[in-house]
Amino acid sequence: MNGVLATDLIEVTSDPDSLNDGGFWAVSTTFEGKYLFAKFATVVRGASFPETGEWNGLSEVWQSSMLQPDFEDYVNKIREQIKLGNVYQVNACRILSTKISKEISIAPLFSKILDKNPAPFASFLRLPDIEIASASPELFLAREGSHIKTSPIKGTRKLSETGAAFSDKDRAENVMIVDLMRNDFGRICKAGSVKASQLFRSELHPGLEHLVSDIVGEVRDELTWPLIFTEILAPGSVSGAPKESAMNIIADSEPTDRGPYCGALGWIEGESANLSVAIRIFWRNGERLKFGAGAGITWSSDATAEWEETELKAARLLSIAGGFQSDRWPFGVGLFETIRVENGKPQLLKEHLNRARKSAGELGFEIPSDYEIMDAIGSLDQIELGRLRLTFGENFQVSIDPYIDASHSAKVGLKSLDFSPETKRHKRFPYTSNLNLLTQARVDGFDEFVIVNQNGKVCEGAVSNFVFRIDGLWVTPELGAGVLPGIIRGLIISSGLAIEAEVDESQLSRASHAFALSALRVAQPVGELAGRKLQEDEISKQWSDKLREILHAHSIG
Numbered sequence: 001m002n003g004v005l006a007t008d009l010i011e012v013t014s015d016p017d018s019l020n021d022g023g024f025w026a027v028s029t030t031f032e033g034k035y036l037f038a039k040f041a042t043v044v045r046g047a048s049f050p051e052t053g054e055w056n057g058l059s060e061v062w063q064s065s066m067l068q069p070d071f072e073d074y075v076n077k078i079r080e081q082i083k084l085g086n087v088y089q090v091n092a093c094r095i096l097s098t099k100i101s102k103e104i105s106i107a108p109l110f111s112k113i114l115d116k117n118p119a120p121f122a123s124f125l126r127l128p129d130i131e132i133a134s135a136s137p138e139l140f141l142a143r144e145g146s147h148i149k150t151s152p153i154k155g156t157r158k159l160s161e162t163g164a165a166f167s168d169k170d171r172a173e174n175v176m177i178v179d180l181m182r183n184d185f186g187r188i189c190k191a192g193s194v195k196a197s198q199l200f201r202s203e204l205h206p207g208l209e210h211l212v213s214d215i216v217g218e219v220r221d222e223l224t225w226p227l228i229f230t231e232i233l234a235p236g237s238v239s240g241a242p243k244e245s246a247m248n249i250i251a252d253s254e255p256t257d258r259g260p261y262c263g264a265l266g267w268i269e270g271e272s273a274n275l276s277v278a279i280r281i282f283w284r285n286g287e288r289l290k291f292g293a294g295a296g297i298t299w300s301s302d303a304t305a306e307w308e309e310t311e312l313k314a315a316r317l318l319s320i321a322g323g324f325q326s327d328r329w330p331f332g333v334g335l336f337e338t339i340r341v342e343n344g345k346p347q348l349l350k351e352h353l354n355r356a357r358k359s360a361g362e363l364g365f366e367i368p369s370d371y372e373i374m375d376a377i378g379s380l381d382q383i384e385l386g387r388l389r390l391t392f393g394e395n396f397q398v399s400i401d402p403y404i405d406a407s408h409s410a411k412v413g414l415k416s417l418d419f420s421p422e423t424k425r426h427k428r429f430p431y432t433s434n435l436n437l438l439t440q441a442r443v444d445g446f447d448e449f450v451i452v453n454q455n456g457k458v459c460e461g462a463v464s465n466f467v468f469r470i471d472g473l474w475v476t477p478e479l480g481a482g483v484l485p486g487i488i489r490g491l492i493i494s495s496g497l498a499i500e501a502e503v504d505e506s507q508l509s510r511a512s513h514a515f516a517l518s519a520l521r522v523a524q525p526v527g528e529l530a531g532r533k534l535q536e537d538e539i540s541k542q543w544s545d546k547l548r549e550i551l552h553a554h555s556i557g
Contacts, residue, residue, distance in 0.1 A: 029233055139151040265281070356390070
């Protein structure tokens with residue numbers, strides 16, 4: 001932790017009286033009040049974290065202790081308790097977990113965290129029955145002699161939102177926890193010594209900005225560590241106010257214990273200490289790796305926004321660890337390629353990798369070698385017809401799922417949108433806005449939309465490129481209108497099956513045939529466009545057959 005490296009384990013105990021011997025003790029407490037203390041014989045300061053080897057990333061799905069509807073119900077339950085006057089603020093949390101081999105240490109993950117997500121109180125603890133890798137940004141207790149300090153965080157937003165003042169909700173919540181921590185310190189400090197030395201300080205962290213305040217005090221001479229722990233644990237910023245009422249609501253509402261998450265983590269040596277609030281931590285017991293995410297709930301909280309805050313807090317670190325969300329998408333941001341697997345072979349793989357490498361060069365992502373990619377694909381189950389997804393973010397990940405071709409023509413509506421064409425140049429995740437648009441199309445009774453940009457130009461769909469037969473000529477909209485350079489789209493242009501040109505919305509009324517294009521579906525005929533029936537005849541069949549012929553000639557697996 002911060003260059004303090006302790007090795008040569010002497011003793012592990014749960015007895016806080018042991019801390020009074022003046023030795024160096026690593027400390028981990030659970031949110032529920034259990035203690036774990038480990039005494040070490042050798043302590044080196046100014047040390048680097050030992051070499052650990054590479055972290056290869058996880059490959060399983062992360063499961064949440066609460067799904068979004070349950071978490072939002074929990075938030076609204078807290079708001080009801082606030083309305084009744086039983087509590088002012090509660091920190092609501094959920095636990096994500098995934099499978100991990102018991103032979104794998106998370107020390108390499110911590111090394112990667114130090115590189116990719118440096119945090120003021122990053123720390124790693126390995127004991128016989130537990131490993132913890134923390135990227136905590138929050139100080140729970142710093143002590144030197146009688147002087148103590150805590151720096152609670154309340155208020156979190158994306159770095160893209162910096163510049164304006166934090167919201168009234170964030171500031172009100174911060175003040176509540178400052179008052180709570182002043183009260184906690186008041187129970188262990190000399191009269192008149194407790195004060196908020198700094199209020200509403202902004203701290204920048206990887207991807208996030210936090211609202212932080214500092215409280216200081218002088219510990220009473222007669223107090224020992226057991227008495228201090230009794231009075232101030234669990235940390236106020238991750239429990240609520242009043243603390244006892246908040247803790248009761250948490251115990252009644254959260255389906256699993258938080259364990260070391262939201263406890264204290266760090267070290268104590270005599271009257272010196274550095275303890276963080278154990279947030280943004282990974283911890284493992286046996287073959288389960290866990291990670292917690294939470295949000296402070298006040299009367300002004302919006303349940304969906306609070307869920308999204310837990311997603312925001314988790315995304316960065318889970319993208320570093322690897323693994324998938326429940327919908328099989330990775331965490332964080334990056335590039336992806338969706339590839340059709342036919343007769344067990346990936347189609348147009350070379351073209352997909354070329355596009356990914358071009359985007360990676362422009363956006364700064366890393367793409368593994370062809371050998372590494374082929375090796376990863378080769379380790380997957382063989383599927384006759386499937387969807388292969390390659391993702392390139394903090395980790396390179398692959399997944400494959402069975403796929404069934406559509407047996408019907410597409411019903412397509414028109415959708416006008418304002419956007420920058422530059423946002424369409426790369427195949428990026430999160431893909432949420434595209435998938436939400438596709439969902440909207442389905443709700444409106446369509447299979448897909450044709451998007452018309454703010455200049456009246458036809459561009460693409462939610463998840464498709466398009467080709468139209470207009471006045472006897474096959475045309476696909478130009479990239480400059482806001483079109484992803486789709487793999488099938490590129491193939492029909494290079495093979496002479498279509499030309500690229502500007503397409504006005506008004507020209508769609510003259511389209512006689514159309515196809516929705518994607519690497520997965522290849523070419524799905526459009527049977528209806530904006531309420532008008534299109535032709536599906538021998539012209540469509542000949543065009544589609546020719547595309548299939550060209551596709552198979554290019555797809556050598």
